[in-house]
Amino acid sequence: MTDSNWLLLDSEAISEPKYGCSPNDRSIEQLLDGGWILIDKPAGPSSHQLAAWAREMLGVEKLGHGGTLDPFATGSLILLSGRAMRLTGRILKGEKTYHCIFKLPKDISDDDLINNISKLTGRIHNVPPIESAVKVQVRQRTINEFNIIERNDRILLCTIDCEAGTYVRTLARDLGLLLGGDVELIELRRGKSGSFSENDAITMHQLSDAIYLWKNHNNAEGMKKIIQPVETLLENIPKICIKDGAAAALSHGAPLARPGVVGLNPGVKRGDEVAIITMKHEIVCLASMSVNGDDVKNMTGGEIARPNLVLMPPQTYPKRW
Numbered sequence: 001m002t003d004s005n006w007l008l009l010d011s012e013a014i015s016e017p018k019y020g021c022s023p024n025d026r027s028i029e030q031l032l033d034g035g036w037i038l039i040d041k042p043a044g045p046s047s048h049q050l051a052a053w054a055r056e057m058l059g060v061e062k063l064g065h066g067g068t069l070d071p072f073a074t075g076s077l078i079l080l081s082g083r084a085m086r087l088t089g090r091i092l093k094g095e096k097t098y099h100c101i102f103k104l105p106k107d108i109s110d111d112d113l114i115n116n117i118s119k120l121t122g123r124i125h126n127v128p129p130i131e132s133a134v135k136v137q138v139r140q141r142t143i144n145e146f147n148i149i150e151r152n153d154r155i156l157l158c159t160i161d162c163e164a165g166t167y168v169r170t171l172a173r174d175l176g177l178l179l180g181g182d183v184e185l186i187e188l189r190r191g192k193s194g195s196f197s198e199n200d201a202i203t204m205h206q207l208s209d210a211i212y213l214w215k216n217h218n219n220a221e222g223m224k225k226i227i228q229p230v231e232t233l234l235e236n237i238p239k240i241c242i243k244d245g246a247a248a249a250l251s252h253g254a255p256l257a258r259p260g261v262v263g264l265n266p267g268v269k270r271g272d273e274v275a276i277i278t279m280k281h282e283i284v285c286l287a288s289m290s291v292n293g294d295d296v297k298n299m300t301g302g303e304i305a306r307p308n309l310v311l312m313p314p315q316t317y318p319k320r321w
Contacts, residue, residue: 008263009297013243015279019317020247022280023229028220031227032060034083034311038228040201041069041077041190053204054079057211066091067164067193075099075190076198083311084230091233094194095144097161098168101188104154105181113156114148116178121146126170141166159191195236202226230311231283237275238265238293240305245320247278250285251312252319256305261296268293274305278317285310 041050047068055063058081066078066088075098078091104113126141144161151157160168168188176183191198210222242250246260256276268274270292276284287305296304 005265006263007266007293007297010243010262013262013279015244019244020278020280020282023231023282026229028214028223028227031223031229032058032081033313034230035081035227036066036084036230036233037079037081037207037226038196038201039077039079039207040198040203041074042204043072043074046071047077050077050204051079054207057208064088067094067096067190069190070169070188073188073190075188076193076196076201077190078193078196081227083313084233086309086311087230087233091194093164094196095161095163095192096166096190096194097159097192099187099189099191100156100158100160100168100172101186102156102158102172102175103184103186104156105176105179105183107154108179110151113151113179116175117146117148117158119178120171120174124174126166139165143171146171155186231277231281234275234283234286237273237286238268239275239277240264240287241277241279242284244278244317247282247284247312248314248317248319250276250287250307251310251314251316253307253310255290255303255307256287258296258299258301258304261304264293264296266293273308276305276307282312282316284312 037054039050039054041047047065051063051065060081062085063079063081064085066080069075069077080088080091121143123140123142126139142163143166146160147158149157149159160171169185172183172185189198207226210226213219214223240256241262241264242256242260243262246256249260250256262279268289270289272289274287274289276287278284285307286309287307289305290303291299
Protein backbone atom coordinates (compact mmCIF):
# COMPACT_ATOMS: atom_id res chain seq x y z
CA MET A 1 0.00 0.00 0.00
CA THR A 2 2.65 2.48 -1.02
CA ASP A 3 1.05 4.14 -4.05
CA SER A 4 0.21 7.84 -4.09
CA ASN A 5 -3.49 7.10 -3.63
CA TRP A 6 -2.91 5.55 -0.21
CA LEU A 7 -2.85 7.27 3.17
CA LEU A 8 -0.79 5.31 5.72
CA LEU A 9 -1.85 6.05 9.30
CA ASP A 10 0.04 3.41 11.30
CA SER A 11 3.47 2.47 9.94
CA GLU A 12 4.23 0.22 12.91
CA ALA A 13 1.25 -2.12 12.59
CA ILE A 14 2.04 -5.78 11.90
CA SER A 15 -0.02 -8.85 11.08
CA GLU A 16 0.54 -12.21 12.77
CA PRO A 17 1.65 -14.79 10.15
CA LYS A 18 -0.16 -17.69 11.85
CA TYR A 19 -3.61 -16.20 11.18
CA GLY A 20 -5.20 -15.71 7.78
CA CYS A 21 -3.16 -15.74 4.56
CA SER A 22 -2.64 -13.83 1.34
CA PRO A 23 -5.38 -14.57 -1.23
CA ASN A 24 -2.69 -15.87 -3.59
CA ASP A 25 -1.60 -18.47 -1.01
CA ARG A 26 -5.01 -20.06 -0.45
CA SER A 27 -5.64 -23.74 -1.06
CA ILE A 28 -8.10 -24.87 -3.73
CA GLU A 29 -10.61 -25.69 -0.98
CA GLN A 30 -10.27 -22.17 0.44
CA LEU A 31 -10.69 -20.63 -3.01
CA LEU A 32 -13.83 -22.68 -3.60
CA ASP A 33 -15.18 -21.36 -0.31
CA GLY A 34 -14.89 -17.82 -1.66
CA GLY A 35 -13.85 -17.51 -5.28
CA TRP A 36 -15.03 -17.24 -8.86
CA ILE A 37 -14.46 -18.66 -12.33
CA LEU A 38 -14.95 -16.94 -15.68
CA ILE A 39 -16.49 -19.41 -18.12
CA ASP A 40 -16.84 -19.07 -21.89
CA LYS A 41 -20.41 -20.31 -22.11
CA PRO A 42 -21.19 -22.43 -25.18
CA ALA A 43 -24.47 -22.30 -27.08
CA GLY A 44 -27.06 -24.83 -25.89
CA PRO A 45 -27.24 -25.06 -22.10
CA SER A 46 -28.81 -22.38 -19.94
CA SER A 47 -26.68 -20.41 -17.49
CA HIS A 48 -28.41 -22.31 -14.67
CA GLN A 49 -27.55 -25.68 -16.22
CA LEU A 50 -23.92 -24.66 -16.68
CA ALA A 51 -23.65 -23.58 -13.04
CA ALA A 52 -25.24 -26.89 -11.93
CA TRP A 53 -22.71 -28.89 -13.97
CA ALA A 54 -19.80 -26.91 -12.53
CA ARG A 55 -21.19 -27.33 -9.00
CA GLU A 56 -21.35 -31.11 -9.41
CA MET A 57 -17.90 -31.33 -11.04
CA LEU A 58 -16.29 -29.29 -8.27
CA GLY A 59 -18.19 -31.03 -5.49
CA VAL A 60 -19.34 -27.82 -3.81
CA GLU A 61 -22.71 -26.97 -2.30
CA LYS A 62 -22.85 -23.29 -3.20
CA LEU A 63 -22.11 -22.10 -6.73
CA GLY A 64 -24.18 -19.82 -8.91
CA HIS A 65 -23.80 -17.52 -11.90
CA GLY A 66 -23.69 -13.76 -12.11
CA GLY A 67 -25.59 -12.55 -15.17
CA THR A 68 -27.90 -14.83 -17.17
CA LEU A 69 -27.21 -15.63 -20.81
CA ASP A 70 -29.91 -17.14 -23.06
CA PRO A 71 -29.28 -20.80 -24.00
CA PHE A 72 -28.38 -19.89 -27.60
CA ALA A 73 -25.97 -17.14 -26.46
CA THR A 74 -22.26 -17.59 -25.82
CA GLY A 75 -19.52 -15.69 -24.02
CA SER A 76 -18.34 -14.60 -20.60
CA LEU A 77 -20.31 -15.96 -17.65
CA ILE A 78 -19.08 -15.51 -14.09
CA LEU A 79 -19.54 -18.45 -11.72
CA LEU A 80 -19.46 -17.50 -8.03
CA SER A 81 -18.55 -20.08 -5.40
CA GLY A 82 -19.20 -20.17 -1.66
CA ARG A 83 -19.09 -16.79 0.07
CA ALA A 84 -18.49 -15.04 -3.27
CA MET A 85 -22.18 -15.66 -4.07
CA ARG A 86 -22.98 -12.85 -1.64
CA LEU A 87 -21.63 -10.47 -4.31
CA THR A 88 -24.03 -11.67 -7.02
CA GLY A 89 -26.13 -8.50 -6.90
CA ARG A 90 -23.06 -6.32 -7.38
CA ILE A 91 -21.73 -8.44 -10.25
CA LEU A 92 -25.08 -8.18 -12.04
CA LYS A 93 -24.79 -4.38 -12.09
CA GLY A 94 -21.67 -4.30 -14.28
CA GLU A 95 -22.04 -2.92 -17.82
CA LYS A 96 -22.00 -5.43 -20.67
CA THR A 97 -20.56 -5.62 -24.18
CA TYR A 98 -22.24 -7.85 -26.75
CA HIS A 99 -21.24 -8.99 -30.24
CA CYS A 100 -24.34 -9.63 -32.33
CA ILE A 101 -25.27 -10.84 -35.80
CA PHE A 102 -28.58 -9.50 -37.09
CA LYS A 103 -30.48 -10.31 -40.27
CA LEU A 104 -32.40 -7.36 -41.72
CA PRO A 105 -35.93 -7.84 -43.09
CA LYS A 106 -35.20 -6.08 -46.42
CA ASP A 107 -32.69 -4.00 -48.32
CA ILE A 108 -32.00 -0.66 -46.70
CA SER A 109 -29.37 1.98 -47.32
CA ASP A 110 -26.44 2.40 -44.96
CA ASP A 111 -27.55 5.93 -44.11
CA ASP A 112 -31.10 4.86 -43.20
CA LEU A 113 -29.79 1.94 -41.17
CA ILE A 114 -27.34 4.08 -39.20
CA ASN A 115 -30.02 6.71 -38.62
CA ASN A 116 -32.45 4.16 -37.16
CA ILE A 117 -29.79 2.45 -35.04
CA SER A 118 -28.93 5.86 -33.57
CA LYS A 119 -32.50 6.02 -32.26
CA LEU A 120 -31.71 2.97 -30.10
CA THR A 121 -28.80 4.57 -28.24
CA GLY A 122 -28.87 6.62 -25.05
CA ARG A 123 -31.65 6.11 -22.51
CA ILE A 124 -34.31 3.89 -24.08
CA HIS A 125 -37.23 1.68 -23.07
CA ASN A 126 -36.19 -1.99 -22.99
CA VAL A 127 -39.03 -4.38 -22.18
CA PRO A 128 -37.84 -7.96 -21.48
CA PRO A 129 -39.06 -10.52 -24.03
CA ILE A 130 -41.74 -12.98 -22.94
CA GLU A 131 -39.25 -15.87 -22.87
CA SER A 132 -36.91 -14.07 -20.46
CA ALA A 133 -36.35 -15.16 -16.85
CA VAL A 134 -37.59 -11.89 -15.34
CA LYS A 135 -40.95 -10.19 -14.95
CA VAL A 136 -42.05 -8.55 -18.20
CA GLN A 137 -42.50 -4.86 -17.45
CA VAL A 138 -41.67 -1.49 -18.97
CA ARG A 139 -38.25 -0.27 -17.88
CA GLN A 140 -35.40 1.87 -19.16
CA ARG A 141 -31.80 0.97 -19.95
CA THR A 142 -28.84 2.98 -21.28
CA ILE A 143 -27.23 1.95 -24.57
CA ASN A 144 -23.80 3.57 -24.64
CA GLU A 145 -22.84 2.40 -28.13
CA PHE A 146 -24.56 0.46 -30.91
CA ASN A 147 -22.06 0.14 -33.76
CA ILE A 148 -22.03 -1.70 -37.08
CA ILE A 149 -18.69 -3.50 -37.44
CA GLU A 150 -19.36 -5.18 -40.76
CA ARG A 151 -22.22 -5.51 -43.23
CA ASN A 152 -22.84 -8.13 -45.90
CA ASP A 153 -26.07 -7.23 -47.67
CA ARG A 154 -28.79 -7.96 -45.05
CA ILE A 155 -26.43 -9.47 -42.47
CA LEU A 156 -24.97 -7.15 -39.82
CA LEU A 157 -22.18 -7.71 -37.33
CA CYS A 158 -22.60 -5.23 -34.46
CA THR A 159 -21.20 -4.47 -31.03
CA ILE A 160 -23.39 -3.10 -28.27
CA ASP A 161 -22.09 -1.52 -25.04
CA CYS A 162 -24.96 -1.25 -22.59
CA GLU A 163 -26.22 -1.12 -19.05
CA ALA A 164 -26.71 -4.35 -17.17
CA GLY A 165 -30.12 -5.92 -17.71
CA THR A 166 -30.41 -4.86 -21.38
CA TYR A 167 -32.13 -7.41 -23.61
CA VAL A 168 -30.58 -7.59 -27.08
CA ARG A 169 -33.62 -9.53 -28.34
CA THR A 170 -35.66 -6.45 -27.48
CA LEU A 171 -33.24 -4.21 -29.39
CA ALA A 172 -33.63 -6.49 -32.42
CA ARG A 173 -37.40 -6.28 -32.13
CA ASP A 174 -37.36 -2.49 -31.79
CA LEU A 175 -34.98 -2.09 -34.72
CA GLY A 176 -37.40 -4.17 -36.76
CA LEU A 177 -40.26 -1.84 -35.82
CA LEU A 178 -38.21 1.11 -37.05
CA LEU A 179 -37.29 -0.66 -40.29
CA GLY A 180 -40.76 -2.02 -41.01
CA GLY A 181 -40.09 -5.75 -40.65
CA ASP A 182 -38.71 -8.41 -38.33
CA VAL A 183 -35.00 -8.20 -37.51
CA GLU A 184 -33.64 -11.64 -36.62
CA LEU A 185 -31.00 -12.03 -33.93
CA ILE A 186 -28.90 -14.85 -35.40
CA GLU A 187 -26.01 -14.94 -32.94
CA LEU A 188 -25.28 -13.30 -29.59
CA ARG A 189 -22.01 -13.32 -27.68
CA ARG A 190 -21.17 -11.48 -24.47
CA GLY A 191 -17.64 -10.18 -24.83
CA LYS A 192 -17.42 -8.31 -21.56
CA SER A 193 -19.20 -8.35 -18.23
CA GLY A 194 -18.15 -5.48 -16.00
CA SER A 195 -14.36 -5.48 -16.14
CA PHE A 196 -14.15 -9.18 -17.10
CA SER A 197 -13.39 -10.01 -20.73
CA GLU A 198 -14.04 -13.09 -22.84
CA ASN A 199 -10.28 -13.15 -23.49
CA ASP A 200 -9.76 -14.36 -19.91
CA ALA A 201 -12.53 -16.97 -19.93
CA ILE A 202 -12.01 -20.73 -19.94
CA THR A 203 -14.13 -23.45 -21.51
CA MET A 204 -16.00 -26.13 -19.60
CA HIS A 205 -13.58 -28.67 -21.10
CA GLN A 206 -10.64 -26.78 -19.59
CA LEU A 207 -12.41 -26.69 -16.24
CA SER A 208 -13.08 -30.43 -16.44
CA ASP A 209 -9.42 -31.17 -17.25
CA ALA A 210 -8.17 -29.01 -14.37
CA ILE A 211 -10.55 -30.72 -11.92
CA TYR A 212 -9.43 -34.16 -13.11
CA LEU A 213 -5.74 -33.33 -12.58
CA TRP A 214 -6.49 -31.88 -9.15
CA LYS A 215 -8.65 -34.72 -7.88
CA ASN A 216 -6.91 -37.68 -9.50
CA HIS A 217 -3.26 -36.62 -9.73
CA ASN A 218 -2.98 -34.08 -6.90
CA ASN A 219 -1.96 -31.47 -9.48
CA ALA A 220 -3.58 -28.16 -8.55
CA GLU A 221 -1.66 -25.95 -10.99
CA GLY A 222 -4.54 -25.65 -13.44
CA MET A 223 -7.11 -25.01 -10.71
CA LYS A 224 -4.92 -22.27 -9.23
CA LYS A 225 -5.05 -20.44 -12.56
CA ILE A 226 -8.78 -20.96 -13.04
CA ILE A 227 -10.26 -20.09 -9.63
CA GLN A 228 -9.79 -16.45 -8.67
CA PRO A 229 -10.03 -15.20 -5.07
CA VAL A 230 -13.07 -13.12 -4.19
CA GLU A 231 -10.83 -10.07 -3.63
CA THR A 232 -10.28 -9.68 -7.37
CA LEU A 233 -13.97 -8.90 -7.81
CA LEU A 234 -13.52 -5.80 -5.65
CA GLU A 235 -10.33 -4.30 -7.08
CA ASN A 236 -12.00 -1.05 -8.17
CA ILE A 237 -13.64 -0.27 -4.80
CA PRO A 238 -11.91 2.17 -2.37
CA LYS A 239 -10.27 0.33 0.51
CA ILE A 240 -9.45 0.60 4.19
CA CYS A 241 -6.65 -1.59 5.60
CA ILE A 242 -7.10 -2.73 9.20
CA LYS A 243 -5.29 -4.54 12.01
CA ASP A 244 -5.81 -8.20 12.88
CA GLY A 245 -7.90 -7.41 15.96
CA ALA A 246 -10.22 -5.18 13.98
CA ALA A 247 -10.60 -7.91 11.35
CA ALA A 248 -11.82 -10.30 14.04
CA ALA A 249 -14.35 -7.76 15.29
CA LEU A 250 -15.65 -6.82 11.84
CA SER A 251 -16.00 -10.47 10.81
CA HIS A 252 -18.49 -10.74 13.70
CA GLY A 253 -20.38 -7.65 12.43
CA ALA A 254 -18.90 -4.97 14.70
CA PRO A 255 -18.25 -1.46 13.31
CA LEU A 256 -14.73 -0.29 12.51
CA ALA A 257 -13.24 2.08 15.10
CA ARG A 258 -10.39 4.50 14.45
CA PRO A 259 -7.71 2.57 16.43
CA GLY A 260 -8.10 -0.41 14.08
CA VAL A 261 -7.19 1.51 10.90
CA VAL A 262 -3.77 1.04 9.27
CA GLY A 263 -4.43 3.07 6.12
CA LEU A 264 -7.05 3.99 3.53
CA ASN A 265 -7.72 5.47 0.12
CA PRO A 266 -8.36 9.19 0.71
CA GLY A 267 -11.24 11.07 -0.84
CA VAL A 268 -14.06 8.70 0.13
CA LYS A 269 -17.13 10.40 1.53
CA ARG A 270 -19.52 9.60 4.33
CA GLY A 271 -21.99 6.99 3.07
CA ASP A 272 -19.66 5.65 0.35
CA GLU A 273 -19.12 1.91 0.13
CA VAL A 274 -15.58 0.68 0.81
CA ALA A 275 -13.86 -2.69 0.93
CA ILE A 276 -12.19 -3.35 4.26
CA ILE A 277 -9.09 -5.52 3.95
CA THR A 278 -6.43 -6.97 6.25
CA MET A 279 -2.70 -6.31 6.04
CA LYS A 280 -2.49 -9.60 4.09
CA HIS A 281 -4.93 -8.10 1.52
CA GLU A 282 -7.84 -10.37 2.54
CA ILE A 283 -11.33 -8.95 2.18
CA VAL A 284 -13.13 -8.71 5.51
CA CYS A 285 -16.33 -6.95 4.49
CA LEU A 286 -17.95 -4.24 2.46
CA ALA A 287 -18.88 -1.30 4.63
CA SER A 288 -20.46 2.15 4.54
CA MET A 289 -18.30 5.08 5.63
CA SER A 290 -19.52 6.77 8.79
CA VAL A 291 -17.21 9.75 8.26
CA ASN A 292 -15.35 11.41 5.40
CA GLY A 293 -12.11 9.60 4.60
CA ASP A 294 -10.03 12.77 4.74
CA ASP A 295 -11.09 13.32 8.36
CA VAL A 296 -9.84 9.94 9.60
CA LYS A 297 -6.21 11.07 9.98
CA ASN A 298 -7.28 13.71 12.53
CA MET A 299 -9.41 11.32 14.60
CA THR A 300 -8.20 9.49 17.70
CA GLY A 301 -11.36 7.46 18.27
CA GLY A 302 -14.90 6.95 17.04
CA GLU A 303 -16.59 4.92 14.34
CA ILE A 304 -15.08 4.96 10.84
CA ALA A 305 -17.31 2.54 8.94
CA ARG A 306 -20.09 0.04 9.52
CA PRO A 307 -20.17 -3.34 7.69
CA ASN A 308 -23.10 -4.14 5.43
CA LEU A 309 -21.80 -7.37 3.86
CA VAL A 310 -19.33 -9.58 5.77
CA LEU A 311 -17.23 -11.91 3.60
CA MET A 312 -14.55 -13.19 6.02
CA PRO A 313 -15.31 -16.33 8.06
CA PRO A 314 -15.50 -15.20 11.72
CA GLN A 315 -12.91 -17.74 12.91
CA THR A 316 -10.13 -16.43 10.61
CA TYR A 317 -8.62 -14.13 13.27
CA PRO A 318 -8.88 -14.69 17.05
CA LYS A 319 -11.06 -12.51 19.21
CA ARG A 320 -9.28 -9.77 21.11
CA TRP A 321 -12.18 -8.72 23.29
